[in-house]
Amino acid sequence: EAGVVQSPRYKIIEKKQPVAFWCNPISGHNTLYWYRQNLGQGPELLIRYENEEAVDDSQLPKDRFSAERLKGVDSTLKIQPAELGDSAVYLCASSLDGGTGGGYTFGSGTRLTVV
Amino acid sequence: TQLLEQSPQFLSIQEGENLTVYCNSSSVFSSLQWYRQEPGEGPVLLVTVVTGGEVKKLKRLTFQFGDARKDSSLHITAAQPGDTGLYLCAGAGAGNNRKLIWGLGTSLAVNP
Numbered sequence: 303e304a305g306v307v308q309s310p311r312y313k314i315i316e317k318k319q320p321v322a323f324w325c326n327p328i329s330g331h332n333t334l335y336w337y338r339q340n341l342g343q344g345p346e347l348l349i350r351y352e353n354e355e356a357v358d359d360s361q362l363p364k365d366r367f368s369a370e371r372l373k374g375v376d377s378t379l380k381i382q383p384a385e386l387g388d389s390a391v392y393l394c395a396s397s398l399d400g401g402t403g404g405g406y407t408f409g410s411g412t413r414l415t416v417v
Numbered sequence: 418t419q420l421l422e423q424s425p426q427f428l429s430i431q432e433g434e435n436l437t438v439y440c441n442s443s444s445v446f447s448s449l450q451w452y453r454q455e456p457g458e459g460p461v462l463l464v465t466v467v468t469g470g471e472v473k474k475l476k477r478l479t480f481q482f483g484d485a486r487k488d489s490s491l492h493i494t495a496a497q498p499g500d501t502g503l504y505l506c507a508g509a510g511a512g513n514n515r516k517l518i519w520g521l522g523t524s525l526a527v528n529p
Contacts, residue, residue, distance in 0.1 A: 306459070344505050344519040345460070358516065393459050405450050406517070408459025 304328075308394050308409035316417055320382035323412045327375070327396030334371055335406065336379050337393040345393055351377065384416045420444075421508055423520035430496055431528050438491045438504055438523045446508035449489045450517070451480055454503040496527045 307326040315321050327334050332353050337345035348367065350358040353374035362369065366385070371377040381388055391413050395406040422441045430436055440449070448467045452460035464473050466482035466489060473480045477500075479492040493500055503524050507517040 342503065342522065342524055344521045346519075347516070350516070395459070405452075405462035405465055406460075408461070410458050413457075 306394055306396055306407050306409035308412055310412055311410065312413050314415045314417060315384055317386055318383040320380065321384050321414060322378055322380045323392050323394075325377045325379070325394030325409060327377070327394070328407055331396035331398050331407070332374065333397045333400055334377050335395045336369060336377070337395065339391045339393055339411070348379070384414075386416050389414055389416045421506055421518050421520040423506060423523050425523060426521065427524050429526040429528065432497055433495050436493050436496060436525070438525075439488070440490070440506035440520050441488045442508060442518075443487065444508070445486050446510065446518075447486070448509045449482055449486075450507045450509070451489070451491055452505040452507065454505060460505055498527045498529050501525055501527050
């Protein structure tokens with residue numbers, strides 16, 4: 303099993319530029335999450351999908367962030383335009399049972415640096 | 418608002434020492450998970466505790482869920498440099514609430 307695959311691993315962009323992250327979850331996991339994590343801190347949920355439906359996007363800054371999960375499998379997270387404060391690691395995770403029992407499986411993340 | 422407080426935030430110890438990390442809340446959780454994260458990687462699930470008072474062991478790591486399911490601890494015996502990382506606890510709400518509440522993490526450094 304390949305695990306949760308994210309790309310790219312690293313991204314450096316200038317402020318005001320757009321950026322997109324891609325995630326391929328574990329096959330059969332219907333719940334997908336995007337998290338943002340700052341150095342040395344816990345992850346902060348941005349959005350949660352149940353299949354193709356976004357069921358919790360209350361923490362997503364909708365003025366500049368957008369996400370989609372077409373066909374309930376792969377997902378993309380986009381920032382447009384990026385700001386300096388968006389520099390962080392963006393983690394994608396998936397789970398089979400909503401994560402409360404078997405936990406989440408995380409990808410390795412995308413480290414974004416906005417200069 | 419549910420909160421999970423982890424302590425200590427940072428811990429630097431020598432190889433062979435024992436340590437305990439705490440995760441506390443005023444809220445009741447249906448289950449609680451512990452993750453370990455190495456630099457440049459995503460968190461990896463270590464254990465899930467479900468029953469109040471439950472104790473689980475994973476080699477030198479001992480996890481305990483409080484009787485009231487509001488708190489948990491992680492004890493590491495004879496720490497090794499390979500234990501270095503960020504330890505995160507995450508609590509699951511009761512009922513149909515599938516949202517995990519995350520602690521801020523404990524950054525552990527074990528020096529040889």
